[in-house]
Amino acid sequence: MPKVSIIVVNYNYARYLDERIQSFLNQTYQDFELILIDNGSTDNSAQIINQYKEDKRVRVELFSDNIHPFLRWNRAVESIKSEYIVIAAADDSCDPRLLEKLVEKLDANPSVGLAFAQSWEVDSHGKRLRSCKETTDHLDLERWSQDFIDKGINECQYLFLQCTIPNPSGALLRREIFDQAGRLSTQMRMCSDWLLWAKMLTISDIAFVAEPLNYYRESTGGISLRQSVEGSIRETEETLKVLLYFREAGIPSPNNFCEKKYYPLLRDWLKMLSFKHPSFRANLRILRLFQRMGLRTNYQLLKYIISEVLQRKVSNTYRKIPSFKREHEHTADLSQ
Known part of the structure; x- marks a missing residue:
């Protein structure tokens, strides 16, 4: 049984899929399974995903219907037994050291339920636009400038003001705490991750890696x-x-x-x-x-x-x- 399960839910992001999948397969930490879920795409996503189904680290699930993506993630979690999970977007990417750095944090700190790395915001071509640290500097200029381990309740003081964990793809979650928090809310479209962080951090602690190891595309289509x-x-x-x-x-x-x-x-x-x-x-x-x-x-x-x-x-x-x-x-x- 792998220690980490990475769950990627895709809908019509064929143009980013190879980059997304390769960014996980090329991780320096290799004790993982990669679950690729297509949520009823109408482009050639299924064809791209199927190219990876022979890799022993990869599990492919293709669906003809498009449902709430958070429901897909929650259902996938029900089917795994890994200790840690990653809820990943199909249009993002990451540094090869992302898993290594985050697994180290959770392994060394049993009270930590959520570890995340800083993100780069990138454009549709992958060009780095800015560090997401800029979005939290107005809250505290120093807090996210270096690695830390802290009480979850302390992070909640910042979560009251905004979602300080900019992207789920850059976070590693302890499965037990994810389940206790009630998983992702399928009643929300825009703030489900924010609510999940709030619930997890009222019952566990947080770890942060200041180096930007996640690459986050904020919007990849017309008017969001x-x-x-x-x-x-x-x-x-x-x-x-x-x-x-x-x-x-x-x-x-x-x-x-x-x-x-x-x-x-x-x-x-x-x-x-x-x-x-x-x-x-x-x-x-x-x-x-x-x-x-x-x-x-x-x-x-x-x-x-x-x-x-x-x-x-x-x-x-x-x-x-x-x-x-x-x-x-x-x-x-x-x-x-």
């Missing part, structure tokens, strides 16, 4: 879901669900949480309500999530949103929105 109106609304809703997990799990938020995350999130949502004609039902869910956060909110401002903005977009249906309870009527000024 994250850039679309639907994507903006979905991301707001899913972000609130991650934040609610922390609050309901009793994890204390950082002192600057409201100023750095909560208020900007609320303000951005207000802008979307005014200019992007979003779905009424989706925004009703978001409103209720904000209510469940139980933080200081400007009741008069939210009342204005309900009575003015939503009234213009969905005739009369705004009356169905339940009123905020009196304990949420605070004076924090979010209108500036």
Whole structure:
């Protein structure tokens, strides 16, 4: 039984598959199995994947239907017995030393449930654009500048503000902790990995390798879901669900949480309500999530949103929105 199972789920990334597969097969650490799953691709992905099926390290699973990719990853985990797992995207790549460095961290630190390496963001041709460290420098300039082992709860203080683990492909997960955390949520599209990290790090510790050993393509096609109106609304809703997990799990938020995350999130949502004609039902869910956060909110401002903005977009249906309870009527000024 191999110590590491690498699970690659692919959908129409034929142009990147050889690079992705070779980047794992050429690892300096070789005690692994590589599970290649095609999720109903319509390009020539299956043909490329089949070229590797004779390799004893490779298992090929081809499906004609396209379903939620996180469901494919979760089902694949059910079929393996490895101690460690990698949840890998088909359009990414990595340095040959990625597994070696991350396995060392988990082997030497039994309390660590998640080890990850810094990532390079690359373009569609593989050209390095920037280190993903730049995306976390505003949180702490020094923390991700060198290797560390830390309590998972300490990393949660940063996860409250953003997903500090930029790409699942660069992470090695302890299978036991992955299972305890409930695996990947198939109810999310954009923040499932963020929620998974949150759940894993409330029950285990974290290890980090500062050298960028993972190569991450942020977007490989036209307008991404994250850039679309639907994507903006979905991301707001899913972000609130991650934040609610922390609050309901009793994890204390950082002192600057409201100023750095909560208020900007609320303000951005207000802008979307005014200019992007979003779905009424989706925004009703978001409103209720904000209510469940139980933080200081400007009741008069939210009342204005309900009575003015939503009234213009969905005739009369705004009356169905339940009123905020009196304990949420605070004076924090979010209108500036």
